[in-house]
Amino acid sequence: MKTKTIYLLLLLFITLSLAAQKEGKEVSHYLFPEFTRGTIKFKAGQVQYISLNYNSVTEEMIFNSNGNNLAIADPMSIDTITILGRQFIPFQNIFYEVVEVLPVPLLIHHTANLIPPGKNAGYGSTSETSSITERSSFISSGKVYEMKLPDDYRVSPKTEYVIKKDKFYIISNVNQVVKYFPEKKEAIREFVKKNKTNFKKTEDMKLLIEFCNK
Numbered sequence: 567m568k569t570k571t572i573y574l575l576l577l578l579f580i581t582l583s584l585a586a587q588k589e590g591k592e593v594s595h596y597l598f599p600e601f602t603r604g605t606i607k608f609k610a611g612q613v614q615y616i617s618l619n620y621n622s623v624t625e626e627m628i629f630n631s632n633g634n635n636l637a638i639a640d641p642m643s644i645d646t647i648t649i650l651g652r653q654f655i656p657f658q659n660i661f662y663e664v665v666e667v668l669p670v671p672l673l674i675h676h677t678a679n680l681i682p683p684g685k686n687a688g689y690g691s692t693s694e695t696s697s698i699t700e701r702s703s704f705i706s707s708g709k710v711y712e713m714k715l716p717d718d719y720r721v722s723p724k725t726e727y728v729i730k731k732d733k734f735y736i737i738s739n740v741n742q743v744v745k746y747f748p749e750k751k752e753a754i755r756e757f758v759k760k761n762k763t764n765f766k767k768t769e770d771m772k773l774l775i776e777f778c779n780k
Contacts, residue, residue, distance in 0.1 A: 594721040595623045595710065597676055601630045604649035606638075618649050622678035622723060623710055625660040635711040657734055665772060670746075672775040673734070674768070675726040680710065683718040727771050738765055747778045754778060 597620040604618035617630040626637040627647055638644070641656035648654075654661040655673075662673035682704060704710060704719070715721070728734050729746060737743050740758045744751045757763070757777050764770045 594723065595678055595680065595715060596621055596628075596713065598649060600713070601628075601635075602649055604647060606644060607646045607648075608643055609645045610643070618647065620649070620654065620661065620676060621711065622676045623680045623721065624705065625675075625677055627654065627661050628711060635713075637711075662728055662734070665768060666775055668775065668779045670775065670779055671730050672771060673728040673730060675728050675736070677724045677726065679722040679724065680704070680715075681720040681722060725766070725768075727765070727768075729775065737771075740765075743774065743778065750778060 601617040601619045603615060606614040606616065606618075608614070619628050619630075619635075620626075621628050621637075624637065627641065628635050628637055630636075641659055641661065644656050646653055646655055647661065653664040655664060656662075660675070662675055664671060665674055666672040709715075726736050727738065728736055731746060735742070735746055737746070740755060740763070743758075744754050747754060754774075754777070757774065761770070761773065763774050
């Protein structure tokens, strides 16, 4: 009888787990777990308070209006957006998060790749490359703006570190950093070697760019 009870409990657990999975994946394509009241400061001087979030797949700042998630239409009219103390600035049609306010600031470009269900390519395998059209269709349908994605879609997040000088430059290795701070070439290489700088960790990148700004 005890064995039967354990079996029934295990079966119930599996059933509930599968049911939860079918509801869709939580959030991962959004930077924040939910829409949060934030501040939009416009270049013209106006300030607006509204529910906001950042969509990493479309690389757009999204606001919630009467239950509808909509992308900000004119990013370049905005000076700064603040959500939960984190600041974002526009560049063309995307937003960068400001990590360190310095003469040469450190920014983050949050992006993500939406991977649709793979197409059957024979012999039981799938080909995700053949799903490019389906991905575009999914985005244009507006479903990517929902907080939950269908269970068979996957999101692969990516973080790019950026510095702002005369332009915006991606930095992903020591050679790129040296290129934009040539006067500190040897010191930067020594700093990276000594501190074992990980170019994928925000704290490491903050320390490096603080050093470059000294």
